[in-house]
Amino acid sequence: MTETHAPLSYPPSAEFTAQANAAEGLYRDAEQDRLAFWAEQANRLSWATPFSQVLDWSEAPFAKWFADGKLNVAYNCVDRHVEAGNGDRVAIYWEGEQIGDSRSLTYRDLQDEVGKAANALTGLGLVAGDRVAIYLPMIPEAIVAMLACARLGLMHSVVFAGYTANALRARIDDAEAKLVITADGQFRRGKPAPLKNAVDDAVASADTVEHVLVVRRTGIEVDWKQGRDVWWHDVVDSASPEHDPEAFDAEHPLFLLYTSGTTGKPKGIVHTSGGYLTQASYTHHNIFDIKPETDVFWCTADIGWVTGHTYGVYGPLSNGVTEIFFEGTPDTPSQHRHFQIIEKYGATIYYTAPTMVRTFMKWGREFPDAHDLSSLRLLGTVGEPINPEAWRWYRTVIGGDSAPIVDTWWQTETGAAMISPLPGVAATKPGSAMAALPGISAKVVDDHGDELAPPSTDEGEHAAGYLVLDQPWPSMLRGIWGDPDRFRETYWSRYAEHGYYFAGDSARYDSDGAIWVMGRIDDVMNVSGHRISTAEVESALVGHAGVAEAAVVGATDDTTGQAICAFVVLTADHADTAGAEIIDELRAEVAKEISPIARPRELHVVPELPKTRSGKIMRRLLRDIVEKRELGDTSTLLDPGVFDAIRAAK
Numbered sequence: 001m002t003e004t005h006a007p008l009s010y011p012p013s014a015e016f017t018a019q020a021n022a023a024e025g026l027y028r029d030a031e032q033d034r035l036a037f038w039a040e041q042a043n044r045l046s047w048a049t050p051f052s053q054v055l056d057w058s059e060a061p062f063a064k065w066f067a068d069g070k071l072n073v074a075y076n077c078v079d080r081h082v083e084a085g086n087g088d089r090v091a092i093y094w095e096g097e098q099i100g101d102s103r104s105l106t107y108r109d110l111q112d113e114v115g116k117a118a119n120a121l122t123g124l125g126l127v128a129g130d131r132v133a134i135y136l137p138m139i140p141e142a143i144v145a146m147l148a149c150a151r152l153g154l155m156h157s158v159v160f161a162g163y164t165a166n167a168l169r170a171r172i173d174d175a176e177a178k179l180v181i182t183a184d185g186q187f188r189r190g191k192p193a194p195l196k197n198a199v200d201d202a203v204a205s206a207d208t209v210e211h212v213l214v215v216r217r218t219g220i221e222v223d224w225k226q227g228r229d230v231w232w233h234d235v236v237d238s239a240s241p242e243h244d245p246e247a248f249d250a251e252h253p254l255f256l257l258y259t260s261g262t263t264g265k266p267k268g269i270v271h272t273s274g275g276y277l278t279q280a281s282y283t284h285h286n287i288f289d290i291k292p293e294t295d296v297f298w299c300t301a302d303i304g305w306v307t308g309h310t311y312g313v314y315g316p317l318s319n320g321v322t323e324i325f326f327e328g329t330p331d332t333p334s335q336h337r338h339f340q341i342i343e344k345y346g347a348t349i350y351y352t353a354p355t356m357v358r359t360f361m362k363w364g365r366e367f368p369d370a371h372d373l374s375s376l377r378l379l380g381t382v383g384e385p386i387n388p389e390a391w392r393w394y395r396t397v398i399g400g401d402s403a404p405i406v407d408t409w410w411q412t413e414t415g416a417a418m419i420s421p422l423p424g425v426a427a428t429k430p431g432s433a434m435a436a437l438p439g440i441s442a443k444v445v446d447d448h449g450d451e452l453a454p455p456s457t458d459e460g461e462h463a464a465g466y467l468v469l470d471q472p473w474p475s476m477l478r479g480i481w482g483d484p485d486r487f488r489e490t491y492w493s494r495y496a497e498h499g500y501y502f503a504g505d506s507a508r509y510d511s512d513g514a515i516w517v518m519g520r521i522d523d524v525m526n527v528s529g530h531r532i533s534t535a536e537v538e539s540a541l542v543g544h545a546g547v548a549e550a551a552v553v554g555a556t557d558d559t560t561g562q563a564i565c566a567f568v569v570l571t572a573d574h575a576d577t578a579g580a581e582i583i584d585e586l587r588a589e590v591a592k593e594i595s596p597i598a599r600p601r602e603l604h605v606v607p608e609l610p611k612t613r614s615g616k617i618m619r620r621l622l623r624d625i626v627e628k629r630e631l632g633d634t635s636t637l638l639d640p641g642v643f644d645a646i647r648a649a650k
């Protein structure tokens with residue numbers, strides 16, 4: 001099917017619509033009385049003390065939702081399903097990285113494990129409000145650890161296990177974590193790799209950390225610090241599974257999750273309990289059309305990212321559905337792996353990043369075609385714009401030409417999905433996240449905050465504006481950990497007069513008023529759906545003795561969405577270092593400082609960087625270079641000759 005003959009929009013089938021959780025009426029209900037609508041969604045949860053007030057926005061931008069209600073998040077994700085008679089339902093089909101290594105946990109099993117872990121954490125001296133860093137691979141203990149924290153009112157800060165000791169240290173220090181939960185090692189591409197050693201490095205100088213709790217995953221040897229280090233199997237396995245959940249205020253903090261901003265210092269995004277769980281649960285139920293009795297839901301995101309929190313843990317478990325949790329990578333031992341897993345467990349809903357879809361396309365359809373994927377009835381994407389070609393391929397090859405696709409726009413800061421089609425309602429368009437969900441309000445505005453008008457036709461170029469959220473929402477971030485000024489400045493200062501939340505994305509309307517999110521407008525890159533700031537990579541580069549200056553930009557990449565391209569100016573005493581060697585060394589330096597996912601695809605040693613007269617690096621022009629475009633406006637450039645020198649050096 002060519003682009004020109006492909007349909008412009010894809011309505012759901014009548015069968016899908018007839019059985020869908022969400023119908024058109026949901027939009028009407030939310031419009032009629034937004035707060036009553038959210039109260040109704042919150043009451044899908046179980047409250048120990050009911051709330052009487054829905055929203056307190058009197059201290060904007062610091063919201064309080066359901067503030068006088070009390071609940072326990074872990075109780076809502078586990079115990080209540082057991083009490084409802086669903087203890088034997090599988091909560092987690094865990095698939096280890098090695099074929100044959102798998103485990104199923106029912107909701108009753110999960111209740112026991114979470115109870116034991118909660119008792120063990122209490123035994124280690126943790127009390128409500130303490131911070132716990134979780135640095136684990138995708139093993140069931142990761143979910144158990146998160147839920148045990150939630151149960152005790154401890155804030156977890158999950159750090160992606162692909163991050164290095166430096167990134168982990170920065171996050172432990174910022175949060176002043178008292179406990180780190182990790183594993184001896186993790187399996188990567190069929191081989192065990194150390195993990196705890198990074199924690200040893202990271203906590204060597206962290207005086208807040210009292211204990212390191214270690215899951216034995218690979219059996220590889222670890223250094224052991226008596227008194228500080230504790231094995232999970234010693235303290236958790238021997239603990240009692242009985243644990244009474246305490247109810248916490250709806251605004252009790254639930255977790256911290258660090259994300260990249262426009263400076264080199266990651267931001268600790270704060271989420272709280274009642275509002276977060278309300279929206280995680282509501283969006284999961286309606287966007288993914290969850291039928292807990294029959295569905296097998298698979299969100300492929302790592303728990304180190306917000307998607308792994310909201311749709312890998314809290315959304316699905318609050319709804320009592322069965323989910324898949326996979327430790328490995330999609331091409332180990334072969335490119336069949338995801339399709340084998342879908343087939344093995346009869347996955348019905350599959351949620352992944354556009355990068356994954358593009359990677360599957362590159363591998364070729366013979367891999368999915370070798371498997372029975374007919375159990376799939378709904379597909380989703382998240383994390384970056386999806387190009388229409390990949391969208392259509394996803395629908396045809398993975399979705400059997402019938403499964404609706406939900407393209408969900410949201411952010412670490414929004415906590416849960418905000419803009420997405422409802423699968424039984426919308427005729428979806430490839431590449432568009434369509435419209436704000438019922439209860440959510442989003443606008444595309446110009447520099448002055450005036451809403452753009454949808455164009456009269458979809459022919460020709462259309463003005464892009466900025467995406468804003470003009471009403472508070474339950475799962476919104478409650479701030480940046482320890483930095484209220486940065487919170488105001490980053491999200492609320494740009495449209496302070498209007499009171500809009502500034503998302504940092506550019507977007508446009510089409511002639512039907514559907515929203516098309518185009519990408520970040522700040523210095524944040526989106527590589528395979530991971531947010532990495534240019535400043536973070538630049539500071540890793542200038543940390544090397546040979547680098548005087550560095551500028552980093554994101555360039556369009558067919559597979560990863562964007563790829564990192566770095567330009568560096570060497571210090572005088574390194575100026576004659578051999579080319580290829582220093583390039584490899586610097587790329588490795590970034591991987592070591594941040595994570596292998598941040599390793600630049602290209603690195604160019606150049607004689608100087610393009611700057612304005614006031615000394616600001618003109619990244620826009622560097623982007624033109626890496627995209628091989630004509631240079632844009634260079635009139636503010638201090639030295640226009642710089643580009644000949646850069647081109648000659650490339």
Ligand code: PRX
Binds near residue numbers: 259411
């Ligand atoms: O630029 C947008 C992009 O990802 C950013 C948020 O990144 P993060 O906080 O890491 O959360 C990703 C997973 C929720 C956004 O500012 N983004 C996310 N979803 C989409 C998207 N861009 C286009 N379409 C999407 N569906």
